[in-house]
Amino acid sequence: MATSSHPDREHLDVDLLFSEAERLRRALLRLGGRVGERGGVERLLKSLDLLERGLDSYIRELSTLRSALKLAASTRLTEKQRLLLRWIAEKGCGEVYTVLIDRASRELGIPKSTVRWNMRRLRESGLIEAGDKANKGIPVRVTEEGWILLGLLRP
Numbered sequence: 001m002a003t004s005s006h007p008d009r010e011h012l013d014v015d016l017l018f019s020e021a022e023r024l025r026r027a028l029l030r031l032g033g034r035v036g037e038r039g040g041v042e043r044l045l046k047s048l049d050l051l052e053r054g055l056d057s058y059i060r061e062l063s064t065l066r067s068a069l070k071l072a073a074s075t076r077l078t079e080k081q082r083l084l085l086r087w088i089a090e091k092g093c094g095e096v097y098t099v100l101i102d103r104a105s106r107e108l109g110i111p112k113s114t115v116r117w118n119m120r121r122l123r124e125s126g127l128i129e130a131g132d133k134a135n136k137g138i139p140v141r142v143t144e145e146g147w148i149l150l151g152l153l154r155p
Contacts, residue, residue, distance in 0.1 A: 014055065014058075014059065017051075017055055018052070018055060021048050021051055021052055021055075024044075024048060025045065025048050028041050028044050028045055028048075029041075029045075064144050064145065064148070065148060067145060068144070068145040068148035068149055068152075069148075069152075071125060071126060071127070071145055071149065077125075077149075077153075078118070080110065080114065080118050081118050081121060081122055082153055083108065084104060084108075084115065084118050084119060084122060085122055085127055085128070085142065085146060085149070085150060085153075086150065086153075087104060087107075087108060088100070088104075088122075088128060088140060088142055089142045089146070089147070089150055091107070092104070092140055093139070093141070094139050095139055095140060096130070096131060096136070096137055096138065096139055096140065097119070097130040097131055097132075097140055100119070100130075100140050101115050101116050101119060104119075119140075122146075126143055126145055126146075127142065127143060127145060127146035127149060128140055128141065128142055128143060128146055129141050129143055
């Protein structure tokens with residue numbers, strides 16, 4: 001596996017890990033033709049592949065966390081938006097947008113128009129995903145950024 005280039009690879013430690021993995025890969029490939037037990041080199045190369053995939057996954061998680069923190073810093077959620085986001089995370093799984101608006105209004109005692117306005121704000125902020133006029137029937141779900149923000153909002 002070749003070393004991938006990712007915009008969030010700005011930390012020296014991660015770059016150092018990737019360059020060391022690549023250096024080890026080249027050294028193992030050079031040794032591969034001279035070492036009697038080819039299987040040992042192949043196992044080490046597979047381990048390096050796993051290491052690089054793990055590092056890529058780690059970088060993606062850091063990127064998601066970074067975007068969630070930027071979102072949290074730039075988005076000032078109202079108390080109703082925080083309430084709705086928590087409610088959707090706990091009870092709103094599997095329902096489409098319009099059904100969820102009715103249910104949230106009923107269960108939380110908030111007017112439908114207020115729920116609709118606040119849910120639209122949550123969707124525009126990237127904290128929830130839902131169907132729209134072009135893609136009807138998609139259930140509402142909290143995005144990865146939404147889950148991270150929920151974790152930050154908990155006392």
